[in-house]
Amino acid sequence: MKPIRKAVFPVGGLGTRFLPATKALPKEMLPVVDKPLIEYAVEEARAAGIEEFVFVTSRGKTAIQNHFDSHLELEYALREKGRDSELSAITNAVGAPGQFAYVRQMEPLGLGHAVWTARNFIGNEPFAVLLADDLISGEPGALSEMSEVHNEYGGNVIALMEVAPAETARYGVVAPGTDDGRVVEVLDLVEKPDPAEAPSNLAIVGRYILQPEVLDFLALGETGAGGEIQLTDSMARLIGGAPFSGVRISGTRYDCGTKIGFLEANVAFALERDDLGGDIFARLEQVLESHRPDA
Numbered sequence: 430m431k432p433i434r435k436a437v438f439p440v441g442g443l444g445t446r447f448l449p450a451t452k453a454l455p456k457e458m459l460p461v462v463d464k465p466l467i468e469y470a471v472e473e474a475r476a477a478g479i480e481e482f483v484f485v486t487s488r489g490k491t492a493i494q495n496h497f498d499s500h501l502e503l504e505y506a507l508r509e510k511g512r513d514s515e516l517s518a519i520t521n522a523v524g525a526p527g528q529f530a531y532v533r534q535m536e537p538l539g540l541g542h543a544v545w546t547a548r549n550f551i552g553n554e555p556f557a558v559l560l561a562d563d564l565i566s567g568e569p570g571a572l573s574e575m576s577e578v579h580n581e582y583g584g585n586v587i588a589l590m591e592v593a594p595a596e597t598a599r600y601g602v603v604a605p606g607t608d609d610g611r612v613v614e615v616l617d618l619v620e621k622p623d624p625a626e627a628p629s630n631l632a633i634v635g636r637y638i639l640q641p642e643v644l645d646f647l648a649l650g651e652t653g654a655g656g657e658i659q660l661t662d663s664m665a666r667l668i669g670g671a672p673f674s675g676v677r678i679s680g681t682r683y684d685c686g687t688k689i690g691f692l693e694a695n696v697a698f699a700l701e702r703d704d705l706g707g708d709i710f711a712r713l714e715q716v717l718e719s720h721r722p723d724a
Protein backbone atom coordinates (compact mmCIF):
# COMPACT_ATOMS: atom_id res chain seq x y z
CA MET A 430 0.00 0.00 0.00
CA LYS A 431 1.39 3.39 -0.99
CA PRO A 432 1.77 5.61 2.10
CA ILE A 433 -0.11 8.93 2.00
CA ARG A 434 2.47 11.70 1.61
CA LYS A 435 0.45 14.66 0.39
CA ALA A 436 -2.35 16.65 1.96
CA VAL A 437 -4.63 19.36 0.60
CA PHE A 438 -5.96 22.11 2.88
CA PRO A 439 -8.81 24.07 1.30
CA VAL A 440 -8.53 27.52 2.93
CA GLY A 441 -10.17 29.74 0.32
CA GLY A 442 -13.44 30.43 2.20
CA LEU A 443 -14.44 33.99 3.09
CA GLY A 444 -15.31 33.20 6.72
CA THR A 445 -18.38 35.45 6.68
CA ARG A 446 -19.75 33.80 9.83
CA PHE A 447 -16.93 35.39 11.82
CA LEU A 448 -17.13 38.95 10.57
CA PRO A 449 -15.89 41.44 11.58
CA ALA A 450 -12.96 39.32 12.92
CA THR A 451 -12.36 37.82 9.48
CA LYS A 452 -12.45 41.04 7.49
CA ALA A 453 -8.65 41.23 7.42
CA LEU A 454 -7.77 37.90 9.08
CA PRO A 455 -8.24 34.48 7.42
CA LYS A 456 -10.73 32.44 9.48
CA GLU A 457 -8.18 29.61 9.55
CA MET A 458 -5.92 31.91 11.59
CA LEU A 459 -8.46 32.32 14.41
CA PRO A 460 -6.83 30.89 17.54
CA VAL A 461 -8.11 28.08 19.69
CA VAL A 462 -6.46 29.12 22.96
CA ASP A 463 -3.19 30.32 21.38
CA LYS A 464 -2.76 28.36 18.18
CA PRO A 465 -4.44 29.05 14.84
CA LEU A 466 -6.99 26.50 13.66
CA ILE A 467 -4.95 25.69 10.56
CA GLU A 468 -1.93 24.70 12.67
CA TYR A 469 -3.95 22.01 14.47
CA ALA A 470 -4.85 20.51 11.09
CA VAL A 471 -1.23 20.66 9.89
CA GLU A 472 -0.06 18.99 13.12
CA GLU A 473 -2.63 16.23 12.71
CA ALA A 474 -1.43 15.67 9.14
CA ARG A 475 2.25 15.61 10.18
CA ALA A 476 1.48 13.07 12.91
CA ALA A 477 -0.10 10.87 10.21
CA GLY A 478 3.10 10.98 8.13
CA ILE A 479 2.21 13.75 5.65
CA GLU A 480 5.32 15.29 4.11
CA GLU A 481 3.92 17.67 1.51
CA PHE A 482 1.25 20.27 2.17
CA VAL A 483 -0.74 22.29 -0.34
CA PHE A 484 -3.06 25.09 0.65
CA VAL A 485 -5.81 26.13 -1.72
CA THR A 486 -6.07 29.81 -0.91
CA SER A 487 -7.74 32.97 -2.12
CA ARG A 488 -7.19 36.71 -1.89
CA GLY A 489 -6.40 37.90 1.63
CA LYS A 490 -4.90 34.65 2.92
CA THR A 491 -1.23 35.61 3.05
CA ALA A 492 -1.22 35.44 6.87
CA ILE A 493 -1.37 31.64 6.45
CA GLN A 494 1.76 31.65 4.29
CA ASN A 495 3.55 33.89 6.78
CA HIS A 496 2.55 31.60 9.62
CA PHE A 497 4.28 28.57 8.09
CA ASP A 498 7.34 30.56 7.00
CA SER A 499 10.35 31.35 9.17
CA HIS A 500 10.40 34.76 10.88
CA LEU A 501 14.11 35.35 11.44
CA GLU A 502 13.78 38.65 13.32
CA LEU A 503 11.30 37.25 15.84
CA GLU A 504 13.30 34.03 16.21
CA TYR A 505 16.46 36.06 16.86
CA ALA A 506 14.73 38.26 19.46
CA LEU A 507 13.29 35.26 21.32
CA ARG A 508 16.63 33.43 21.23
CA GLU A 509 18.45 36.49 22.61
CA LYS A 510 15.98 36.70 25.48
CA GLY A 511 16.18 32.98 26.24
CA ARG A 512 12.42 32.57 25.56
CA ASP A 513 12.83 28.95 24.51
CA SER A 514 9.23 27.78 24.75
CA GLU A 515 7.94 30.72 22.67
CA LEU A 516 10.77 30.11 20.20
CA SER A 517 9.82 26.48 19.73
CA ALA A 518 6.12 27.46 19.55
CA ILE A 519 6.87 29.53 16.45
CA THR A 520 9.48 27.28 14.85
CA ASN A 521 7.38 24.09 15.28
CA ALA A 522 4.95 25.29 12.65
CA VAL A 523 7.62 25.97 10.04
CA GLY A 524 8.18 23.35 7.36
CA ALA A 525 11.33 22.60 5.38
CA PRO A 526 11.79 24.66 2.21
CA GLY A 527 9.52 23.28 -0.52
CA GLN A 528 7.27 21.35 1.86
CA PHE A 529 4.48 23.94 1.73
CA ALA A 530 2.84 25.02 -1.50
CA TYR A 531 0.03 27.47 -2.19
CA VAL A 532 -2.38 27.61 -5.11
CA ARG A 533 -5.16 30.12 -5.61
CA GLN A 534 -8.68 28.84 -6.12
CA MET A 535 -9.55 32.05 -8.03
CA GLU A 536 -13.32 31.43 -7.91
CA PRO A 537 -15.38 30.19 -4.92
CA LEU A 538 -17.02 27.27 -6.74
CA GLY A 539 -17.09 24.74 -3.90
CA LEU A 540 -15.00 22.22 -1.99
CA GLY A 541 -14.73 19.87 -4.97
CA HIS A 542 -13.38 22.71 -7.09
CA ALA A 543 -10.85 23.61 -4.37
CA VAL A 544 -9.50 20.04 -4.31
CA TRP A 545 -9.37 19.91 -8.12
CA THR A 546 -7.38 23.17 -8.11
CA ALA A 547 -4.59 21.25 -6.32
CA ARG A 548 -4.45 18.50 -9.02
CA ASN A 549 -1.00 19.35 -10.42
CA PHE A 550 0.46 19.11 -6.95
CA ILE A 551 -1.35 15.84 -6.16
CA GLY A 552 -0.29 14.07 -9.36
CA ASN A 553 -1.14 10.39 -9.55
CA GLU A 554 -1.06 9.23 -5.96
CA PRO A 555 -3.54 8.91 -3.08
CA PHE A 556 -3.78 12.05 -0.98
CA ALA A 557 -5.44 13.44 2.13
CA VAL A 558 -7.80 16.41 2.46
CA LEU A 559 -8.23 18.19 5.79
CA LEU A 560 -10.83 20.87 6.53
CA ALA A 561 -9.40 23.04 9.29
CA ASP A 562 -12.90 24.11 10.43
CA ASP A 563 -13.35 20.62 11.79
CA LEU A 564 -11.07 20.62 14.80
CA ILE A 565 -10.64 17.13 16.25
CA SER A 566 -9.15 16.47 19.67
CA GLY A 567 -7.70 13.21 20.89
CA GLU A 568 -4.80 10.86 20.33
CA PRO A 569 -4.12 9.34 17.88
CA GLY A 570 -5.32 12.02 15.48
CA ALA A 571 -8.23 11.32 13.13
CA LEU A 572 -6.03 11.18 10.02
CA SER A 573 -3.74 8.64 11.73
CA GLU A 574 -6.76 6.47 12.50
CA MET A 575 -7.84 6.72 8.88
CA SER A 576 -4.36 5.99 7.62
CA GLU A 577 -4.40 2.70 9.55
CA VAL A 578 -7.68 1.74 7.87
CA HIS A 579 -6.21 2.73 4.50
CA ASN A 580 -3.22 0.47 5.14
CA GLU A 581 -5.57 -2.39 5.85
CA TYR A 582 -8.27 -1.92 3.18
CA GLY A 583 -6.72 0.47 0.63
CA GLY A 584 -9.00 2.58 -1.56
CA ASN A 585 -10.79 5.62 -0.20
CA VAL A 586 -11.33 6.40 3.48
CA ILE A 587 -13.47 9.13 5.05
CA ALA A 588 -14.00 10.17 8.67
CA LEU A 589 -17.49 9.72 10.11
CA MET A 590 -19.50 10.69 13.15
CA GLU A 591 -23.11 10.26 14.16
CA VAL A 592 -25.20 13.41 14.11
CA ALA A 593 -28.76 14.17 15.22
CA PRO A 594 -31.09 12.99 12.42
CA ALA A 595 -32.48 16.53 12.13
CA GLU A 596 -29.01 17.84 11.22
CA THR A 597 -28.24 15.79 8.11
CA ALA A 598 -28.76 18.79 5.80
CA ARG A 599 -25.50 20.29 7.12
CA TYR A 600 -23.31 17.33 6.10
CA GLY A 601 -22.36 14.73 3.56
CA VAL A 602 -24.16 11.56 4.67
CA VAL A 603 -23.29 7.90 4.14
CA ALA A 604 -25.44 4.93 3.12
CA PRO A 605 -23.73 2.28 5.26
CA GLY A 606 -23.10 -1.35 4.37
CA THR A 607 -21.24 -3.71 6.68
CA ASP A 608 -20.33 -2.01 9.93
CA ASP A 609 -18.05 -3.41 12.65
CA GLY A 610 -18.66 -0.47 14.98
CA ARG A 611 -15.52 1.31 13.79
CA VAL A 612 -15.08 0.72 10.07
CA VAL A 613 -18.16 1.19 7.91
CA GLU A 614 -18.50 0.11 4.29
CA VAL A 615 -19.70 3.07 2.21
CA LEU A 616 -22.41 2.13 -0.31
CA ASP A 617 -23.45 5.65 -1.27
CA LEU A 618 -22.87 9.28 -0.34
CA VAL A 619 -25.33 12.18 -0.43
CA GLU A 620 -24.38 15.82 0.15
CA LYS A 621 -26.63 17.72 2.55
CA PRO A 622 -29.77 15.57 2.35
CA ASP A 623 -33.01 16.63 4.03
CA PRO A 624 -33.61 14.46 7.09
CA ALA A 625 -36.49 12.70 5.31
CA GLU A 626 -34.17 11.61 2.49
CA ALA A 627 -30.97 10.95 4.45
CA PRO A 628 -29.73 7.36 4.08
CA SER A 629 -28.47 7.38 7.72
CA ASN A 630 -27.29 9.77 10.40
CA LEU A 631 -23.61 8.95 9.74
CA ALA A 632 -22.06 12.22 8.60
CA ILE A 633 -18.74 13.00 6.93
CA VAL A 634 -16.22 14.85 9.08
CA GLY A 635 -13.72 16.99 7.14
CA ARG A 636 -10.98 14.34 6.73
CA TYR A 637 -10.48 12.31 3.57
CA ILE A 638 -7.99 9.86 2.06
CA LEU A 639 -8.74 9.72 -1.65
CA GLN A 640 -7.49 7.97 -4.74
CA PRO A 641 -6.37 10.32 -7.52
CA GLU A 642 -9.20 9.09 -9.81
CA VAL A 643 -11.51 11.44 -7.89
CA LEU A 644 -9.82 14.27 -9.81
CA ASP A 645 -11.17 12.91 -13.13
CA PHE A 646 -14.72 13.27 -11.84
CA LEU A 647 -14.04 16.68 -10.31
CA ALA A 648 -12.67 17.81 -13.68
CA LEU A 649 -16.19 17.50 -15.13
CA GLY A 650 -17.13 20.51 -13.00
CA GLU A 651 -20.66 19.28 -12.30
CA THR A 652 -22.54 21.20 -9.63
CA GLY A 653 -24.63 19.71 -6.84
CA ALA A 654 -26.08 20.85 -3.50
CA GLY A 655 -26.11 24.65 -3.18
CA GLY A 656 -25.04 25.01 -6.82
CA GLU A 657 -21.45 24.14 -5.80
CA ILE A 658 -18.97 21.62 -7.16
CA GLN A 659 -19.20 19.14 -4.30
CA LEU A 660 -16.39 16.78 -3.33
CA THR A 661 -19.00 14.34 -2.02
CA ASP A 662 -20.59 13.90 -5.48
CA SER A 663 -17.28 12.93 -7.11
CA MET A 664 -16.44 10.63 -4.20
CA ALA A 665 -19.79 8.89 -4.69
CA ARG A 666 -18.75 8.07 -8.25
CA LEU A 667 -15.68 6.20 -6.96
CA ILE A 668 -17.85 3.71 -5.08
CA GLY A 669 -17.79 0.28 -6.64
CA GLY A 670 -14.27 0.70 -7.99
CA ALA A 671 -11.72 0.63 -5.18
CA PRO A 672 -12.88 -0.14 -1.60
CA PHE A 673 -14.59 2.81 0.12
CA SER A 674 -14.56 2.87 3.92
CA GLY A 675 -15.73 5.22 6.62
CA VAL A 676 -14.09 5.36 10.04
CA ARG A 677 -15.94 6.47 13.15
CA ILE A 678 -13.34 8.78 14.65
CA SER A 679 -12.55 8.24 18.32
CA GLY A 680 -11.78 11.92 19.07
CA THR A 681 -14.22 14.77 19.60
CA ARG A 682 -14.98 16.99 16.60
CA TYR A 683 -15.65 20.69 17.13
CA ASP A 684 -17.37 22.57 14.32
CA CYS A 685 -15.19 25.66 14.30
CA GLY A 686 -17.07 26.91 11.25
CA THR A 687 -19.75 28.06 13.70
CA LYS A 688 -19.39 30.49 16.59
CA ILE A 689 -20.76 28.08 19.16
CA GLY A 690 -18.50 25.22 18.02
CA PHE A 691 -15.51 27.54 18.02
CA LEU A 692 -16.33 28.69 21.54
CA GLU A 693 -16.78 25.10 22.73
CA ALA A 694 -13.39 24.19 21.24
CA ASN A 695 -11.70 27.06 23.04
CA VAL A 696 -13.17 26.01 26.38
CA ALA A 697 -12.40 22.31 25.87
CA PHE A 698 -8.83 22.89 24.69
CA ALA A 699 -8.20 25.38 27.51
CA LEU A 700 -9.38 22.82 30.08
CA GLU A 701 -6.90 20.28 28.64
CA ARG A 702 -3.99 22.65 29.14
CA ASP A 703 -1.96 22.61 32.33
CA ASP A 704 0.13 25.69 31.53
CA LEU A 705 -2.56 28.36 31.72
CA GLY A 706 -2.14 28.97 35.42
CA GLY A 707 -4.88 29.38 38.02
CA ASP A 708 -7.85 27.13 38.43
CA ILE A 709 -9.39 27.55 35.02
CA PHE A 710 -12.21 25.13 35.81
CA ALA A 711 -13.34 27.16 38.84
CA ARG A 712 -13.03 30.40 36.88
CA LEU A 713 -15.22 29.09 34.08
CA GLU A 714 -17.74 27.82 36.63
CA GLN A 715 -17.90 31.32 38.10
CA VAL A 716 -18.54 32.81 34.68
CA LEU A 717 -21.31 30.28 34.02
CA GLU A 718 -22.82 30.85 37.45
CA SER A 719 -23.00 34.60 37.03
CA HIS A 720 -24.61 34.25 33.61
CA ARG A 721 -27.20 31.62 34.46
CA PRO A 722 -30.45 32.76 32.76
CA ASP A 723 -32.48 32.25 35.96
CA ALA A 724 -29.89 33.91 38.25
Ligand code: G1P
Nearest residue numbers: 540563600601632633634635661
Ligand atom coordinates in the same frame (compact mmCIF):
# COMPACT_ATOMS: atom_id res chain seq x y z
C1 G1P B 1 -18.19 20.00 3.97
C2 G1P B 1 -18.55 18.77 3.13
C3 G1P B 1 -19.52 17.86 3.90
C4 G1P B 1 -18.95 17.52 5.25
C5 G1P B 1 -18.58 18.80 6.02
C6 G1P B 1 -17.85 18.45 7.31
O1 G1P B 1 -19.36 20.80 4.07
O2 G1P B 1 -19.10 19.17 1.90
O3 G1P B 1 -19.76 16.69 3.16
O4 G1P B 1 -19.90 16.75 5.99
O5 G1P B 1 -17.72 19.64 5.24
O6 G1P B 1 -17.58 19.59 8.06
P1 G1P B 1 -19.32 22.36 4.50
O7 G1P B 1 -19.22 22.38 6.00
O8 G1P B 1 -18.13 22.96 3.83
O9 G1P B 1 -20.62 22.93 4.02
